[in-house]
């Protein structure tokens with residue numbers, strides 16, 4: 001849990017009052033091809049039938065006001081937040097390099113304050129003509145920045161660039177929510193000092209980028225962020241969920257990953 005103010009905004013100020021007219025039935029669901037492209041084919045991953053906060057008690061309700069969804073895909077989190085009963089973001093900026101996803105979000109998740117922009121970042125399969133380092137193109141400050149299953153696909157030479165841009169867009173009281181594949185480099189004696197990432201697909205290294213845990217903790221510290229909560233994966237070796245906020249305090253300790261083993265193969269934009 002995050003250790004700061006849990007103040008709730010005045011309900012009279014909540015746009016939820018005017019935006020809560022959505023229901024599961026009236027809000028469009030992305031088509032299966034787009035759901036597949038983000039590794040969540042089942043519609044249940046996009047739904048929010050009880051209108052709960054998308055990230056539950058992990059994020060103070062006031063932080064849902066201004067949201068940046070970096071690597072928003074086809075609007076999974078945007079859709080869930082549009083269905084939240086207690087608060088709907090007054091500002092939601094979704095960025096993604098896959099143009100068909102952005103186009104779908106623009107056409108179907110049309111709400112005041114909600115905006116979806118194509119980020120022209122390179123990806124072998126999803127945006128081959130993109131540039132290596134695309135600017136996020138915003139000088140706004142966000143109270144919640146989400147990057148779910150995104151740094152898990154950004155290769156080491158590009159990581160610092162995108163992480164820095166996210167850190168810069170975080171408001172002074174903001175929460176950064178990220179997920180990571182982690183390993184311990186101590187067990188890989190052949191790795192050079194400058195090598196901190198493992199890949200599974202030589203034809204498209206963005207298929208999965210697995211980072212050294214110490215390197216990731218240092219990355220947060222270098223950008224003035226403290227990791228306040230670390231949820232181990234629900235499946236052994238899968239995604240860690242890290243919450244961070246501004247500050248130079250000590251990071252929370254990471255518990256061992258003792259989750260049951262399983263399979264969660266990412267969709268490959270290029271098959272090896």
Ligand SMILES: C[S@@+](CC[C@H](N)C(=O)[O-])C[C@H]1O[C@@H](n2cnc3c(N)ncnc32)[C@H](O)[C@@H]1O
Pocket residue numbers: 037038039040070071072073074076077095096097098101119121126147148149150153154162
């Ligand atoms: C596994 S999907 C997750 C999508 C979404 N965050 C979700 O939770 O449903 C990863 C997404 O990150 C996007 N992505 C990867 N690298 C990116 C980058 N550098 N800039 C913007 N989007 C990126 C991909 O296009 C893809 O839509």
